[in-house]
Structures are given as structure tokens and as C-alpha cells.
Amino acid sequence: MSADFLNLLEVAINGLMAGVLYSLVALGFVLIFKASGVFNYAQGVMALFAAQTLVGIQTGQVPFAHLINAIFGTEVHYFGWNVPALLAILFTVLVMILFAWIVVKVILVRLVGQEPIILFMATIGLAYFMEGFGDMMWNSEVKRLDVGIPSGGSFWIEDVTVQWAAEGERYFGMYVDVLDIWATVIAVALVASLAAFAQYTKPGRAMRAVADDPTAALSVGISLNKIWIMVWSLAGFVAIVAGIMWGAKSGVQFSLSLIALKALPVLMLGGFTSISGAIVGGLIIGVGEKLFEYLIGVPFLGGATENWFAYVLALIFLVFRPQGLFGEKIIERV
Amino acid sequence: MKLKKLATVSVAAIMAASPVMADLVFPSLSYRTGAYAAGGIPFADGYADYFTLLNQRDGGIGGVPTRVIECETAYNTEKGVECYESTKGEGALVYQPLSTGITYQLIPKATADGIPIHSMGYGRTSAANGDVFSNVFNYPGNYWHAASGIINYLLDENNGDLNGKNIALVYHNSAYGKEPIRTLEELSAKHGFNLTLLAVDHPGQEQKSQWLQIRRERPDNVIMWGWGVMNPTAINEAINIRYPMEDFIGVWWSGSENDVVAAGAGADGYKAITFHNVGSDFPVFDDIQQYVVEAGLAAGAGDQIGTVLYNRGLYAAMLAAEAAKTAQEIHGVADITAAMMRDGMEALEISEEKMAALGMPNFGPAFTVTCENHGGPGLGAIQQWDAESQTWSLITDFMEPDMDVIQPLIDADSAAFAAENNIEPQC
Known part of the structure; x- marks a missing residue:
């Protein structure tokens, strides 16, 4: 095979892999939207907070150390222990469940029956509160996240694929x-x-x-509160997974919250109510933006096309399927 | 008793008759919140701690206490302008906008208000031409100095010959990230190396495409012009594709602990250019410990002392304080105005003796500011990261940039600005 073709294949495969990471973020949005009709603006910040909490627990960081030191004149920063990764993840899951419980009891329960836009605004407030709260609790330094998942190019894939290139081609093997x-x-x-x-x-x-018809669900004895707490906890768990994967790439820092931006075109394309839509949407966006950057962006447009092209791709799909690829078509009768 | 009363009244009368000594006000447009807080906090801490040290140890500058007014910009240009407007009436002597975007907005405002700006290692590069930019200073170095300094270092590493070498620039796709392109293109033509430009979209968390291209093309060196999350992500991607860290060099905004710590042991050997020294092995840090930290007066959490960006804030404060001293000497008054401060900055002379006396020997290059040259000599040194000891160290002396290439660029850009704004030469 020619090196050009193998490079194209490499770009497509890496696009698929990037798409999986986008899907992970989009999943959190879909879960909450399906169950409560809320577009959770705080999903990205939840991933940041989850990753901050995980690293904090793992490294034995004292929560609110800055505040404690300022009030009591102490100099405490670390407990002096390290928690194994799996145990730290478990504790983080518990923290995210507690977070879900607080969100439902303090915010959502009081907003039952309000317009979706009000709920959306509430999640915006929640996002900004959590940004500050997370920084205060764990400080805003860039932190290393290491839960033992290996990273770096696979030598095995490189060794196997380097033989696929035709003789004389300048090819170093496929990077995954x-x-x-x-x-x-x-x-x-x-x-x-x-x-x-x-x-x-x-x-x-x-x-x-509850997702299909909240009122009917209530009438048969399903507790809306419990379902919401469960769904927000699940979204919190997805946020932990997304936080781990993205945090391992670029460290745990504020910008982790911006990964939500990568989920929006995925949601536009896949629909807000479909888990499979989030997956397929992520893959299409991942491959689409990477191939566009490789074939057109870098050679003709100076590069850095991925961010905006993802939205262009999503808009093209929206024109033909406004509800997204797998979203439910909503028909409201007048 | 009567005598004591008389003495008290006399002292009160003398004090009332004497001119009131106001504070010397140094606003700090800081960003302790938002996406870039990890970079903003240490700088703001260093800036504030140095002035606290001067107050506690020396009673201020020339006997007048200093006052730092901190205003949170969150690295947002609009908020930065609001901060400027809300603090300039406090008797502000000099502004460190700490953002290229804010600097561009403040250049006309501060010039009209007669308040100097010190955009140290950022902002509008051609502001180095003091003939045009009367109130803007960017000593001791600017972006173009940095680009040239990196190429000079690579020339040294390659026995003075970069002909046929391939160098890639990975840059933040913004006005800031594009700053070195023109200089590097000129240097590419002069030295015969091939330049590949790889733009990374804001914020820079997704760089797979750029690093796949680097892996395919295998450039001899990669230069990075990043900020925020772009830096650790790029270093991590470089590690993933097994790009040699020794061949990877960042600008001074891509060379702090924030950029390398997250990448772990793989970041060992990564380099960056800098215009000031690193670490805390300087006598001034003993004074900071004694007069600031132990007195409970440290800014922030007091946990950033000796980091790269803390030292940068400290260095900026030292340069501001020395300019204020110079202004006091020139005008013969202790209570200086912004206009006097500008004069002090324009006559600033930083010598090795002066830095040693301040407890900061070889902390930065020795330089002199003139009416024509507000940018200093642009000397830069290379620092390298040791992942095991988690420290940066300088591996070169402060080196000169290629002014034969840079000066015509500064002249052309500043001349265009002068023509657009009908500015008469001031020198």
C-alpha cells in the first residue's frame, strides 16, 4: 500500500478514537436530557470537578486547604497519604452521588414544572458555582492525573503496519x-x-x-426525585470517565470544562435523546473533522479547521434531520 | 506637662504643613480565576510579594510606601479595560496588562492618559520603538526577540548551520500565536531551514492532527507558541509520538511548571526560552521568606514562590520599582506621578551590580532603556526541565537576538502604526 493511503487510514482511525472521547462527554448530556428534559450546561464542569476530586483524593490533598490556612493560620496542604487509583475512583463516585443528591434537592425539586429555559439557566448558574467551588476545594493548579492507564503510541501496531507499506515508501507505521x-x-x-x-x-x-411521560410515571408511583438523583449520578459517573480520559491527556485544569464544546456538535448531529446517537455522532464528528483537516484544512486553509468544521458538519446534518440522526421527532399539535 | 503639650502641638503643626506623602500605586491586572488562572496566580503573587517586601523591609520606595491595587480580569479583554478605567484614578503609575489583548486596547487609552504600560514579553511587539510608542515599554524582550533567540540557540546546537533543516512551529491560532511567523519566515530565508506552520485551535486540548503530521514529517526541531492547556497537551502528544524532548522548545509562555508537571517523567529535557532566571536560589527569596511569608503577608496561598511565573511577576515588580527609583532621582521628588514614572522607565538602567545589590544577581539580563528603544536588547536564555527533581535550570547564558532581522520588522510595523494614527516622532 502507498504511504499516502496508509496515512489517510491513520487519520481516519485516530478520528474514530477522538470521536469516542467526544461521545463520552456527549453521553452525560444525553442521559440528563432524556430523563429530565434539561440541557445540563454544567456537564463539562462536572467532568472537571470529578477529575479534580479524583486527583485530590488520590494524592491526599486537604480540601479547602487555602481557606483553612487563611482562617486558622495553619500550613496544611496534604494528609501525607496516597490512595490507590481504584479506591480513589470509588470515593469520587460517592462524591458525585452526593453532588447529584444536592443538585436535585436544592435546585431541581424547587423548579419542577418550570419552563426548560429556566432549568437550563439554573444549570448555567450551577456550572459557574462549581467552577469556583472546585478551585476553592482543590485549588486551580494544573495537576497530573494517573490512574494507571497506559498512554503513547502502540509499538505493536507500528511494527505490524510498517510492513504494509510498499517498498521504498517513507512510512513509520501507524500511530494509535x-x-x-x-x-x-x-x-x-x-x-x-x-x-x-x-x-x-x-x-x-x-x-x-420518566423520560417518556413524567406525569404518567408519577401517577404509577415512580418517584421523580429518586430517578433524577439516579440520572444525575449516572451523568456524574460519565463525567468521571470523561474527566479521566481527557485529564490524562492534558492534565487536570480549568480547560477540562471546555470539553463540553466538543460535545455540542455531537449532540446536534446525534440528537439529544439517543445514547446510540451520541456514539455515532461522536464517531462521525471525529472522523469528519480529522479527515477535513488532513485533506483540505492543512493543504489549503492553513489548518486549525477542526473546531469550526465539526459545527459545519453538524449543521449540514441538521438541515436534513432537525431532530438529529437518532433523535425523536417532536410533533406538537396546536 | 506644658512642655509636652507644646511639643505635641508643634509636631502636629509641622506634619500638617508638610506635603502629604501618598502611596506609590502599582495596579495589578491579575487573573486568579478562569481558564488561565493557573498561570495568572503565580505572576500576581510574585508581583504583590515584591512590593510587600519593599514596604516591610525598606519602608517603600524612596521612603514612600507602595500600594498594589489588584483587579481581576479573568484574562478577559473587556474586564481588563474596566479594571484600567476603575483604577487609573487612584494615582496609577504603571500598568502590567498581562494579556496581549488587553495591551492592544490600553495602548491608545494609556497614551492619552499619560500612564505608562509595561507589557513585558507580550503585547504589541513593535512598541519597542519608543519613537512612536511614547508610553509603552516591552523590555527586556518581545516575541520577535524570542523567535530569534530560539533560532540562534538552534544555530549554536548545529555548529552555526541550519541549512536544509526542518523546523515546525506549533502555534496557538490567535494573534498571539501568529506573532513569531513573520520573524521565523525571515530567519528561514536567511539560514535556509524549512519552516512548517501548524496551527492549533483554541483552547488547544485537541492536537492529534498536528502531532500526526509532525510524526510523519519528523522535523529536526519543534518550536511551540502556546498558552494555557495547549502547552501540556502538546508536550503530552510529543511524548506519545516519542518526539525527542531535547528538540522541542517553547516560547517563555510555554515554559512554566504548569506546562510540564502534568506530562510526568516524559517531559524530561523539554526546553523553553526565558528572559529571567529560574528557581529560588537568590538572596531576595530569603528576604521574602523573612519579611513577607513569615509575617503572614504573602499574596495568595504563598505556595508559588520560586516557580517560573512567580519569578516573572517578581521580576516585573523589581523593574517597576527600579523605574520608580530612577524617576525619583530624575525629578528629585519621592512622590512621583505617572508622567515621571514614564521618564523613569525611559531612563532605566539595569546593571549586574544593581541586580546583585537587590539580591537578584544574574536574575535577568543587564540592559538600558532609551527614548528610541523601549524594548531592551531582547536577550534570552534557554531553560530545561528536569522531571526527576521537578526543576527548571538555565542551560545557556542570556544570548543576543538577530537584530538585523528584527529591527526592520519593528521599524516597518511601528511606522505603519504612526502613519495610521498621525503620531509625530517623540525622540
Whole structure:
């Protein structure tokens, strides 16, 4: 095979891998939107907060150390212990469940029956509150996140694929990041678990019932509060996974919250109510933007086309399918 | 008793008759919140701590206490302008806008108000031409100095010959990131190296395409012009594709602890150009410990001391304080105005003896500012990261840039600005 073709293949595969990471972020949005009709603006900040909490627990950081030191004149920063990664993830899950409980009890319950735009505004407020709260709790330094997932190009894939190139071609083997492979495996497992949970478990069916018709669900005794807490906890768990994957790439820092920007075109394309839409949408956006950058962006437009092209791609799909690829078509009768 | 009363009244009368000594006000347009807080906090801490040190140890500058007014910009240009407007009436002597975007907005405003701006290592590069930009200073170095300094270092590394070498520039796709392109293109033509430009979209968390291209083309060196999350992401991607860290050099805004710590051991050997020294092995840090930290007066959490960006803030404050001293000497008054401060900045002389006396020997290059040259000599040194000890160290002396290439660019850009704004030469 020619090196050009193999390079194109490499770009497409890496696009698919990037798409999986976009899907992970989009999943959190879809879960909450499906169950409560809320577009959760705070999803990106949840990923940041989850990653900050994970690193904080793992490294034995004292929460609110700056505040404690300022008030009591102490100099405490670390407890002096390190928590194993899996245990730290477990504690972080508990923190995110507590967070979900607080959000539902303090905000959502009081806004039942309000217009979706009011709920959306509430999540904007929540996002900004959490940004500051997270910084105050864990400080705003850039932190290293290491839960033991390997990263870097796979030597095995490189060695195998380098032989595919025709003789005389300048080709160094195909690059696939091991972290991306892990992300793909985890995302597939996550989606399969979520689908099985929604399909085969009682709380999962209750969640779907609330998503279909909240009033009817209430009338048969399903607790809206419990379902919301469950869904926000699930979204919190997805945020942890997204936070780990993105945090491992660029460190845990404020910009982690901006990964939500990568999820928006995925949601536009895949629809706000479909888990499979989030996955397929992510893959299309990932491959589309990477191929466009490689074939047109760099040679003709000076590069850096990925951000805006993702939205162009999503808009093109929207023109033909306003509800997204897998979204439900909403018909409101007058 | 009567005598004591008389003495008290006399002292009160003398004090009332004497001119009131106001504070010397140094506004700090800081960003402790938002996307770039990790970079803004150490700089703001360093800037504030140095003035606290001067107040506590020396009683201020020339006997007049200093006052730092901190205003939060969140690295947002609009907020930066609001901060300027809300603090200039406090008797502000000099502004460090700490953002290229804010600097561009403040140039006409501050010039009209007669308040000097010190955009140290950022902002409008051609402001180095003091003939046109009377109130703007960007000593001791600017972006074009940095680009040339990096190429000079690579020339040294390659026995003075870069002919046929391939150099890639990975840059933030913004006005800031594009600053070095023209200079590097000129230097590419002069030295015969091939330049590849790789733009990264804001904020820079997704760089897979750029690093796949680097992996395919295998340039001899990669130069980075990034900020914020773009830096650690790029270093991480470079590690992933096994690009040698020794061949990877960043500008001074891509060379702090924030950029390398997240990448772990793989970042070992990464380099960046700098215009000031690194670490805390200077006598001034003993004074900061004694008069600031132990007195409970440290800015922020007091946990940034000795980091690259803390040192940059400290250095900026030292240069501002020395300019204020110069202004006091020129005008013979301790309570200086912004206009006098401008004169002090224009006559600033930083010598090795002066830095040593301040407890900062070889902390930065020795330089002199003149009416024509507000940019200083643009000397830059290369710093390298040691992942094991988690420290930066200088691996070169402060080196001269190629002014034969840079000066015509500064002259052309500033002349265009002067023509657009009908500015008469001031020198």
C-alpha cells in the first residue's frame, strides 16, 4: 500500500478514537436530557470537578486547604497519604452521588414544572458555582492525573503496519494511542452497561418511563426525585470517565470544562435523546473533522479547521434531520 | 506637662504643613480565576510579594510606601479595560496588562492618559520603538526577540548551520500565536531551514492532527507558541509520538511548571526560552521568606514562590520599582506621578551590580532603556526541565537576538502604526 493511503487510514482511525472521547462527554448530556428534559450546561464542569476530586483524593490533598490556612493560620496542604487509583475512583463516585443528591434537592425539586429555559439557566448558574467551588476545594493548579492507564503510541501496531507499506515508501507505521484504545473499550462497556441498565433493570425502566411521560410515571408511583438523583449520578459517573480520559491527556485544569464544546456538535448531529446517537455522532464528528483537516484544512486553509468544521458538519446534518440522526421527532399539535 | 503639650502641638503643626506623602500605586491586572488562572496566580503573587517586601523591609520606595491595587480580569479583554478605567484614578503609575489583548486596547487609552504600560514579553511587539510608542515599554524582550533567540540557540546546537533543516512551529491560532511567523519566515530565508506552520485551535486540548503530521514529517526541531492547556497537551502528544524532548522548545509562555508537571517523567529535557532566571536560589527569596511569608503577608496561598511565573511577576515588580527609583532621582521628588514614572522607565538602567545589590544577581539580563528603544536588547536564555527533581535550570547564558532581522520588522510595523494614527516622532 502507498504511504499516502496508509496515512489517510491513520487519520481516519485516530478520528474514530477522538470521536469516542467526544461521545463520552456527549453521553452525560444525553442521559440528563432524556430523563429530565434539561440541557445540563454544567456537564463539562462536572467532568472537571470529578477529575479534580479524583486527583485530590488520590494524592491526599486537604480540601479547602487555602481557606483553612487563611482562617486558622495553619500550613496544611496534604494528609501525607496516597490512595490507590481504584479506591480513589470509588470515593469520587460517592462524591458525585452526593453532588447529584444536592443538585436535585436544592435546585431541581424547587423548579419542577418550570419552563426548560429556566432549568437550563439554573444549570448555567450551577456550572459557574462549581467552577469556583472546585478551585476553592482543590485549588486551580494544573495537576497530573494517573490512574494507571497506559498512554503513547502502540509499538505493536507500528511494527505490524510498517510492513504494509510498499517498498521504498517513507512510512513509520501507524500511530494509535494506547490511551485511546482504552477509552474506546471503556466507552463501549459504558454504553453497553447503560443500555442494559435501561432495558433490563427496574430503575432503568422507571428512568425510561420518566423520560417518556413524567406525569404518567408519577401517577404509577415512580418517584421523580429518586430517578433524577439516579440520572444525575449516572451523568456524574460519565463525567468521571470523561474527566479521566481527557485529564490524562492534558492534565487536570480549568480547560477540562471546555470539553463540553466538543460535545455540542455531537449532540446536534446525534440528537439529544439517543445514547446510540451520541456514539455515532461522536464517531462521525471525529472522523469528519480529522479527515477535513488532513485533506483540505492543512493543504489549503492553513489548518486549525477542526473546531469550526465539526459545527459545519453538524449543521449540514441538521438541515436534513432537525431532530438529529437518532433523535425523536417532536410533533406538537396546536 | 506644658512642655509636652507644646511639643505635641508643634509636631502636629509641622506634619500638617508638610506635603502629604501618598502611596506609590502599582495596579495589578491579575487573573486568579478562569481558564488561565493557573498561570495568572503565580505572576500576581510574585508581583504583590515584591512590593510587600519593599514596604516591610525598606519602608517603600524612596521612603514612600507602595500600594498594589489588584483587579481581576479573568484574562478577559473587556474586564481588563474596566479594571484600567476603575483604577487609573487612584494615582496609577504603571500598568502590567498581562494579556496581549488587553495591551492592544490600553495602548491608545494609556497614551492619552499619560500612564505608562509595561507589557513585558507580550503585547504589541513593535512598541519597542519608543519613537512612536511614547508610553509603552516591552523590555527586556518581545516575541520577535524570542523567535530569534530560539533560532540562534538552534544555530549554536548545529555548529552555526541550519541549512536544509526542518523546523515546525506549533502555534496557538490567535494573534498571539501568529506573532513569531513573520520573524521565523525571515530567519528561514536567511539560514535556509524549512519552516512548517501548524496551527492549533483554541483552547488547544485537541492536537492529534498536528502531532500526526509532525510524526510523519519528523522535523529536526519543534518550536511551540502556546498558552494555557495547549502547552501540556502538546508536550503530552510529543511524548506519545516519542518526539525527542531535547528538540522541542517553547516560547517563555510555554515554559512554566504548569506546562510540564502534568506530562510526568516524559517531559524530561523539554526546553523553553526565558528572559529571567529560574528557581529560588537568590538572596531576595530569603528576604521574602523573612519579611513577607513569615509575617503572614504573602499574596495568595504563598505556595508559588520560586516557580517560573512567580519569578516573572517578581521580576516585573523589581523593574517597576527600579523605574520608580530612577524617576525619583530624575525629578528629585519621592512622590512621583505617572508622567515621571514614564521618564523613569525611559531612563532605566539595569546593571549586574544593581541586580546583585537587590539580591537578584544574574536574575535577568543587564540592559538600558532609551527614548528610541523601549524594548531592551531582547536577550534570552534557554531553560530545561528536569522531571526527576521537578526543576527548571538555565542551560545557556542570556544570548543576543538577530537584530538585523528584527529591527526592520519593528521599524516597518511601528511606522505603519504612526502613519495610521498621525503620531509625530517623540525622540
